[in-house]
Amino acid sequence: MQSYTYPKLYPKYPSVNDLKVKAKKRIPNVAWEYLETGTGDELVIDKNRSALDKINLYPRFGRGKLIPKLSTTLLGQTYTAPYGIAPVGLTGLMWPQAEVYLANAAHRYGIPFTLSTVATETPERIGPLAGDLGWFQLYAPHDPQTRQHLLSRAWSAGFKTLVVTVDVPMPSRRERVVRAGLTTPPKVTPSFVWQGLKHPTWTINTLRRGLPRLRTVEQYSESKSLEQISYFMRDRWRGDISVDYLKAVRDEWKGNLIIKGILHQEDVDLAINIGADAIVVSNHGGRQFDGAPASITALQGITAQYKGRIPIIFDSGVRSGLDIVKALACGTDFVLLGRAFLYAVAALGEQGVRHCIDLLSNDIQNNMVQLGVEGLNDLKDFKMESL
């Protein structure tokens, strides 16, 4: 316990929040705002945080020397720790080639990395780096042929787990992003250039790789212009998918199928009925619907009813090992983190991601010992309350 890949980083960055502070300084405001923003008044971002903070766990004593074990098996695959990296779109805006660093670090450590459909690198490039631990996230194109082509690309690139996101029926309003002047995909405006000048390392790396592009989907658009691809996505890739659409995906995908973005308990039945292998309880990190419940609150309702019937994954608002421990105590089988890993990569590149993994895993182990448990499963029956 308490061993770090980069011991010298620990005194400077002892928590994810320290990586966040560093990331904010290192990237242009427009990228920061894209990463941080929620929808509307960002009520759900606050709810995610405060609901996690309100959970109390009752530590036990007299358990002797404890050696906590973090490895876990999910959908037939063993992972070194009970968490992984959530899909994040426009990733290269936060840090050029972020997907490469995230996939490398995740593979090396033995946790899953999820590549978004609207990431800035392709499945062909990232699949071999993520190895057999890579997950591919689908924003579903309306056209079945495009979908089949995309799924077969992901499969051939080595992704055997598919995550279908269902909580983006249309793009959400994100006022902070509008104020920051971000267009999707980004356009080179005078303000963008000025911000680039103020963040030279980001700019040099961006110039090396080129401006962020939706490299996975651009081949399906007739035009290669960024603006046209953006219109094309809005038109033909809207995300308002039906149960029949999900059934078609189920028939076409031979690997594990995870449905991401579930909050309502009856939607768990829908997922089970279409033959999904797991669900992600998520409110998209507060980015889609500002009237949604905190994801951890929804999780508690869902695990009470569905624990053991379908593997349950949880995300939204997780920033520490303690948050992960709390989610496991609420009955989730696995946890994903979005922004935390983007802070890490934007702050320190690949070594930031590795450091972030160290921080989270050490924090989980420490908190398990504080509670008096050795196994992740022991957390599920722990005495807890939500105040």
Ligand SMILES: Cc1cc2nc3c(=O)[nH]c(=O)nc-3n(C[C@H](O)[C@H](O)[C@H](O)COP(=O)(O)O)c2cc1C
């Ligand atoms: C900048 C950003 C982009 C995202 N892009 C996607 C995406 O392309 N596909 C998807 O399913 N979820 C996407 N999400 C949601 C994440 O997968 C995840 O649900 C969310 O980040 C969890 O909340 P957290 O950031 O508080 O950990 C995105 C989140 C952020 C912050």
